[in-house]
Amino acid sequence: MEPLKSGDSHAPALLTNLEVMELLQERVAIREAASSSDGNNNNKLPSLFQARDWIEQTVFDYLNSSPAGSSEVKLDDMPKLVKTLRREPSATTTATTDADDNKLDESSDVVQGYGLTTAETLQVLNHLPTSLVELHLLIEDLEKRIPEEEKQMEFLRLLSQYSGRDVEEAAGEEEEEEETSDMEK
Structure with missing residues (x-):
């Protein structure tokens, strides 16, 4: 390489x-x-x-x-992930797919992007976070840049597709799931 x-x-x-x-x-x-x-x-x-x-x-x-050493990490797909991490979230397009087959938000023609800096992208790729806590430690002002917790979880799920590591669900979601299962019993 x-x-x-x-x-x-x-x-x-x-x-x-x-x-x-x-x-x-x-x-x-x-x-x-x-x-x-x-x-x-x-x-x-x-x-x-x-x-x-x-x-x-x-x-x-x-x-x-380290997380990078996982045998499930898809090294060949990393350039596409880097483009998504670096792309500004406000980029728009009129087509349903772009030239690089990057994902689009299907409800609108907004290209997914997170606007990370070079240093943040490098940190994310090196650590491959699986929880919101890790994500907050790696990305400066995450709550301002990606304000919705669901969008932050989407970010983690995107990383999970490339790393093969399971995402740790947020504490609030786990409690809701437990309450729902307790009610069913």
Whole structure:
């Protein structure tokens, strides 16, 4: 995977944990293939890059245990998710679908968008939040930018489609479900 270059030549390109993990996985695989082709003859000498190898393996193991390391994460679909996260919520269109097959609000011709900054988008992709509390920690002024709790839950469900992680329902919704099930008994 080749990191995308940012517009500013002095600013480094930002990589998600998924991209770093994929890069490290490729490096470890190349090293393992090279060591297996060399045979056991060179195993007597310590590796000149032993510290680098240890660091890369440790970082890979950490990222693999993080939300980004889930085997259900759909890396190929992430660019479409990033476009949705970054798009301003007020964008409108007259067509029922746009060129990139992004979802539209069916009740009106408003393209779904959340207007996140680059840093917020990176944080969301790295942490893949599953609860409203996590979402509030990652997105500044969430209650002003996405005021309705149902819209916030839609945001979490959208992330869930890409991450494969279940959304933790809001406390109010859980209590209502419990009251409804208690009444039925």
